[in-house]
Every structure is written in structure tokens, then in C-alpha cells.
Amino acid sequence: MSKFKKKSAKTKQEIPTTAMPDIVFMLLIFFMVTTVLREVTLQVRVQLVKAVNIEKIEQKRLISYLYIGPQSMGGNIYGETKVQIDDALVENLTYIRRIMYDKLVEQPKLIVSLRVDTDSEMGIVTDVQQELRQAGTLQINYSTRRQQ
Amino acid sequence: MLRKKRNRVEPEIPSSSLADIAFLLLVFFLVVTTIDTDTGIGMVLPPPPEENNPPPPIRERNLLKILVNSQGLILINERPASVQEVKDRVIAFVDNNGKDENLSVSPKAAIVSIKTDRQTPYRTYISMMDEVRAAYKELRDGVAMARFGVPYDLYKTRLAGSGREDEIKEIFPMNVSIAEPDKGTGR
Numbered sequence: 563m564s565k566f567k568k569k570s571a572k573t574k575q576e577i578p579t580t581a582m583p584d585i586v587f588m589l590l591i592f593f594m595v596t597t598v599l600r601e602v603t604l605q606v607r608v609q610l611v612k613a614v615n616i617e618k619i620e621q622k623r624l625i626s627y628l629y630i631g632p633q634s635m636g637g638n639i640y641g642e643t644k645v646q647i648d649d650a651l652v653e654n655l656t657y658i659r660r661i662m663y664d665k666l667v668e669q670p671k672l673i674v675s676l677r678v679d680t681d682s683e684m685g686i687v688t689d690v691q692q693e694l695r696q697a698g699t700l701q702i703n704y705s706t707r708r709q710q
Numbered sequence: 711m712l713r714k715k716r717n718r719v720e721p722e723i724p725s726s727s728l729a730d731i732a733f734l735l736l737v738f739f740l741v742v743t744t745i746d747t748d749t750g751i752g753m754v755l756p757p758p759p760e761e762n763n764p765p766p767p768i769r770e771r772n773l774l775k776i777l778v779n780s781q782g783l784i785l786i787n788e789r790p791a792s793v794q795e796v797k798d799r800v801i802a803f804v805d806n807n808g809k810d811e812n813l814s815v816s817p818k819a820a821i822v823s824i825k826t827d828r829q830t831p832y833r834t835y836i837s838m839m840d841e842v843r844a845a846y847k848e849l850r851d852g853v854a855m856a857r858f859g860v861p862y863d864l865y866k867t868r869l870a871g872s873g874r875e876d877e878i879k880e881i882f883p884m885n886v887s888i889a890e891p892d893k894g895t896g897r
Contacts, residue, residue, distance in 0.1 A: 578723055584732045591736055611836045615843035619748045675748050678832050684778075685828030687835075688891045695758045705750040706836060 606631035606646050611680045613706040624673045625703070626665050628658075630686055631679030643679075643686055655689050662697035675703040751839050756887060771812055772819045774803045775889075778838055780829030793837055800845035804882065817849070817882050825889035842886060849882050 608631045619625060628647055632640035645652040647661055666672050674694055678687060694702060759765070776796070777785040784791050786799050804820045806813035814820035822842055826835055850862040858865050862878055869876060 574720060576720070588732050588735055611833055613751060613836055613840040615840055615847050616749045616751055619750070619752075622747065625748055673752075675750060680833050682832040683828060684826040684830040684832060684835055687832060688826065688828065691755055691888065692891065695755050698757075700755040700757065701752075702755055703748065703750040703752050704836060704839070705748055706840075708749060 602627070602629075602646075602649050604629060604646065605633060605651055606644050607634050607640055607679055608677045609680045610677060610705055610707045612709040614709050616706050616708060619673060619675070619703060621671075621673075624669060624671050625675050626662075626669075626672055627675050627677055627705075628690065629677045630682055630690065631677075632681070643682055645686070645690060655686075655693055658690060658693040659697045662694060662699045666697060666699050671701070672699050673701045673703055674699050675705050677705040751836070751843065753886070753888070759890065768821060769815070769819075772814045772821055774800065774814075774820065774822045775825065776822065776838065776842075777825045778827070778830045778834055780827040782831050782834035784834075784838060793834070793841060796838055796841035797845045797848070800842050801849060804845065805849055821885040821887055823887050823889050825891075839886075843884075846882060846884050850878050853878050853881055 606629050608629050626647075628645065630645050631643060633642060633644045633651070635641050645655065645658065647658070652658055652661070662672075662674065676687065676690070691702070694700070756765075775785075775787055779785070784793060784796065786796070791799060800822060802810075803813045803822075804817050806815075806820075807817070808815050824835075824839070824842075847862065854860060854862040854865045857877070860868070865878065866876065
């Protein structure tokens with residue numbers, strides 16, 4: 563018993579640094595994962611439509627999302643149908659043209675993914691599409707979920 | 711002698727299992743985070759109309775006009791149809807190869823034109839698009855099975871790295887166009 567006591571008393575106490583790279587790696591991975599998954603705070607309700615014959619978009623970097631749906635006013639109250647790009651509502655639909663044009667300059671292969679609420683009407687979708695045509699962002703995608 | 715030797719031994723926290731812990735955490739995050747790949751129906755919008763450059767004329771028979779009205783009712787070439795009918799009608803139209811003189815000359819020339827009202831429910835529009843895509847899928851699958859013995863999806867994944875042309879897409883190009891919306895239907 564006394565042998566052990568002596569040992570622990572006399573030796574140097576050091577924090578092992580061999581595990582440092584592992585910790586750093588872990589943190590790196592954590593931040594990588596979280597930054598990729600930055601979600602926008604939705605200000606409109608988007609309940610996607612279901613469909614069967616759909617395809618996956620592999621290149622996530624090319625996608626820019628555009629949300630169309632009734633504005634959520636808190637609780638279960640929904641207002642008028644609005645368009646949201648990134649984190650802000652688009653007040654005037656003609657702004658879409660400029661916003662999307664700027665994005666297209668940055669990423670020439672841009673795909674605009676329209677996430678439209680299931681209860682929307684085609685009118686606003688058509689208006690948005692007309693703006694997208696003017697902006698030159700012709701590659702679009704109607705975001706749908708897979709029907710089980 | 712013995713005592714001296716023992717003094718030099720430095721105690722260490724066993725770090726061999728740290729890698730395991732790190733891996734466990736990594737796996738945990740990998741499993742928990744759903745990097746949701748976007749799924750949907752891809753479309754290419756027509757470029758904006760130019761006044762001095764009207765679109766090329768298309769023969770009437772090569773155009774399948776699908777109209778979805780504000781009640782979600784479907785008209786195919788001016789005649790009412792149900793959503794379930796769309797698929798068969800599109801297949802008959804595209805895969806006609808000049809047999810019926812009211813339908814397309816060849817799959818390459820066939821164009822499915824879709825028009826909607828402002829009040830058309832988005833849901834109906836998507837389910838109709840879904841049917842049109844189902845029609846093309848069936849046609850492509852048929853050719854892929856006959857030629858290569860695999861469905862089109864599998865053929866496409868096999869083709870992915872090879873750099874060869876997608877023959878089936880050439881036979882059945884999906885020409886779906888969104889019709890120009892009517893002017894003056896109030897914004």
C-alpha cells in the first residue's frame with residue numbers, strides 16, 4: 563500500500579497532450595456539420611406537397627431556396643401568402659428579379675428550389691416564375707416530399 | 711536501485727480509448743443530423759419572351775395542351791380528363807411515332823404544354839406534373855429494359871461515370887413547357 567502512495571506523490575503531474583489532435587478534430591467536425599446545416603427561420607408556413615416521380619438534387623451548393631406560403635403570425639394564425647428568400651420576406655415581387663440575378667452572378671449554375679405550401683394557388687407561383695425568367699435563373703425545382 | 715527506477719515512471723491517463731469516444735461522438739452527429747437532400751421536380755423555365763423574336767412555330771399535332779383550371783379540373787387538348795388519365799394520354803401522345811395523325815410525329819418532337827389559372831391549386835398542378843413524369847418514366851424504363859435489361863434509373867447510375875451519352879434521354883427527351891401566362895389577369 564505504501565508503495566503506491568510514494569509513487570503518486572513523487573512523480574510529475576502533466577496533462578497528456580496526445581489527445582489534443584482528437585479534440586481538435588472533433589470540434590472541427592462539429593463546426594463543419596453545424597455550419598452546413600444552417601437553417602433559415604421560416605416566416606411562412608411551408609408544407610410540402612407529396613409526389614412519386616421525383617429526383618434528388620445532389621449538388622446542394624447550387625441550390626437557392628425560395629419559400630412561398632401563408633405568413634405565420636404566431637400560433638395557428640396565418641396571414642396572406644408571401645414569398646421568402648433567405649431570411650427575409652419579399653415585400654414586392656419585382657425584387658426577386660434583382661435578388662436572383664445577384665445570386666446567379668455568384669453561382670452561374672444556380673438552381674432555384676421553390677418550396678411552396680400545399681394550399682397555395684398557382685397565381686403567385688406563376689408571378690415568381692415570371693420574375694425568375696427575367697432574372698435568367700431558368701433552372702428551377704418544385705420541392706416535394708416522397709410519397710410513402 | 712529499484713526505488714530510483716520506479717520514480718522515473720510518469721503516470722498517464724490512458725488515452726487509447728479517447729479515439730473511441732471521439733468516434734462515438736462523430737457517429738452520433740452523423741446519425742442525428744439529417745443533411746436533407748432536396749427532392750423535387752426539376753424544370754427548366756423558358757427564357758423571357760422577346761418581342762422581335764417570336765418562338766418558333768410548332769405543329770399542332772406535336773403539342774399536347776394540358777390545362778388545369780381554377781377548380782383543379784384538367785383539360786387535355788380541350789377535352790376534360792381526370793388526373794389518373796393524364797399518364798396514359800401522355801404515353802399515347804409521346805409514343806405515337808406518327809401513327810395517329812392527331813398525335814405527335816415522334817417522341818423528339820412531342821411537347822407537353824402545361825397551362826394553369828391563377829386560382830389553380832398548387833397541389834393539383836404538382837400531382838399533374840407527377841403524372842406527366844410518370845409517363846416519361848414508364849417510356850424510358852421500357853426502352854432501357856429492352857436495350858440494356860435494366861430500368862432507366864439503374865442505367866443512369868451506371869452511365870454516370872462513363873462519360874457516354876444518355877441514349878434513352880435522347881430517344882425520349884422530356885419536353886415539358888410551361889405556357890405563357892395570360893396577360894392582364896390581375897396582379
